[in-house]
Amino acid sequence: MDVHEYQAKELLAQFGVPVPKGAVAFSPDQAVYAATELGGWNWAVKAQIHAGARGKAGGIKLCKTYHEVREAAADLLGKRLVTIQTGPEGKPVQRVYIEVAEPFEREIYLGYVLDRKTERILVIASQRGGMEIEEIARTEPEAILQVVVEPAVGLQAFQARQLAFALGLNIKQVQRAVTAIMNAYRAFRDRDAIMLEINPLVVTKDDRVLALDAKMSFDDNALFRRHSVADMHDPSQQDPREAQAAEHNLNYIGLDGEIGCIVNGAGLAMATMDMIKHAGGSPANFLDVGGGASPERIATALKLVLSDAKVKAVLVNIFAGINRCDWVAKGVVQACQTVDVKVPLVVRLAGTNVEEGRKILADSGVEMITAETLAEAANKAVAACNAATQEPARARA
Template identity: 60%
Template sequence: MDIHEYQAKELLKKFGVNVPRGGIAYSPEQAVYRASELSGDKWVVKAQIHSGARGKAGGVRICSSEEEISDAAQWMLGRKLVTHQTGPQGKLVSRLYIEEATNIAQEIYLGFVMDRKLERVVVVASAQGGMEIEEISAEEPDSIIRSVVDPAVGMQNFQAREIAFSLGLEPALIPQAVKTIIGCYQMMWEHDANMVEINPLVVTGAGEIVALDAKVSFDENALFRHPDISELRDKSQEDPRETYAGDRGLSYIGLDGKIGCIVNGAGLAMATLDMIKMAGGEPANFLDVGGGASPERVLKSFKAVLNDKNVEAILVNIFAGINRCDWIAEGVVLAVKELDLKIPLVVRLSGTNVEEGMKLLKESGLEIETANTLAEAAEKVVGLWKASDETLAEAS
């Protein structure tokens, strides 16, 4: 789960990380008022969306007057900001963060990420801040510093000092840098975050280290332990298809294709996507219906898939171990009847109670195509989708 920049900064501030003063605004008038509260002669208006590269899309503006603040706020609010991370659909700007301007003397990149392979938190830092980490890796690979944190002892002062010295900071700045690095790690550890990124972390003209931007992502599986973090979720920034499925306990990732997939098991789901592509189609989603799926859960899965209006065919691929094919078949029949399904549907069942499941499908009298293998199922669903697509094209 991602959160907004201003929310991330509030969390980091509690752990001793220095952040600029700022306030949230939901209208141009409120943006001007926030700037007056901060005083000064320069302010930064920042669109709050779950994406990087906001500045390149016009989502970050430096303003020197109330009129400029109002104009920037009017331009951003209600607009779908498109960055290379959001895709062409963009993300809606419904709130702004008004922040005091900072006199920047040096920019640094500082990131903390959970490395699944190492099963450790890895600190990634670079003296070349202000760029995406991918750009830094390509343009300044030698500048990247990596440090693995031992979970048994956590981030230690000596380790934070090593990182700070490797960044080439002045000796007088080392204590501030150590405090910032340890604060970021502690926040990440105590809140079960997957990622903390400060880009840029800046050294100001006055010799202070300040987190000028902040991105934090949390492990959704651990949110039950952090109800205060769960409250920071902004569903307007999420893919509505994924939000719908996630709220119903389904593992779902939206894709750009036309063939919806309902599968049990992440590995089988990935193999199903590959087979659809090999057969000449494009999958519309990854959906793992999970083990022990009831007919009602299968129905929820169909609703989640059909929530994507681009879906023009559906493939159900189940290898039943904990699951039972007859439960899946009951759910498929229930979904076709209740949702009045009109698009092509192919079902491949294998494993526990497969005979009973196939019998239920055949005796339903519904237009449900069946297959014995994954390859056959993929070929069938792609063929039916192409045929229905051509029919629709001719009719129009």
């Protein structure tokens, strides 16, 4: 789960990481009021979306008057901001963050990530923070510093000092940077984050160290014990289909293809998507209905997949291990009777009581295409999708 910049800064501040003064606003009037309450003569008005590279996309505006603050907020609120990380559809801006814009001398990159390969937390830093950090990482990998955290003891102060000196900071700056690095690590660890990026971590003229921007992602599986983090969830930043799937405990990720997939088991879902690509098609989604492929879950999954206007065919691929194919087949038939399926439906069952399950599908009277193997199902789904795509073209001709 991702959170907005202002929410990440609230969490960091709770752990003692210094952040500039700021306030969130949902309207231009609130933005002006926030600026008056914060004081100062320079403010940054920042669009709050779950994506980076906002500066390049015009999502951060520097203002010197209350009138400029109002104009900046009015320009950002209600629009869809498109950055290199959002894709062409962009993300809706429903709130802005008003922050006191303090002058600074240096930009540093600081990040924490859960490295699943080494099963360690990795601290990443660079002397050259800011909007070009991705390009720097690609062209000058030697400019990226890394510290591996030993889980038995956590990040140690000496590691943070080594990192701070390697970043070229002076003695006074090093002391403050060590505090920020250690406290940010505590925030990452104690809130079950999987990614924390402070870009940039700035050094001011009076040697203070501030987190000027922050992005955090959290482990969904730990949200049950992190209620304060779970409450920060913003459904407007999600694909609506993914938000709907989450409400029904379905694992769904929208893709750009034309063949909808309904599968039980993450591994089988990945294999199904691979077979569709191998057969010359393109999957429209990843959808794992889990072990209990009940009629209700199948019906919900069908509605979810069919809500995507790009879907031209649906492939249901169920392997019954703990479940039974006859029970699953009844669920598929009931789901098809409650959901108006207007595209070709390919169903492949395998596992316990598979023959009984196939007989139920054959005797159901529901129009569907059956297959015995995954390769056969993928080929039939691609063929049905191609035929459905060509029919409108022939009708127009």
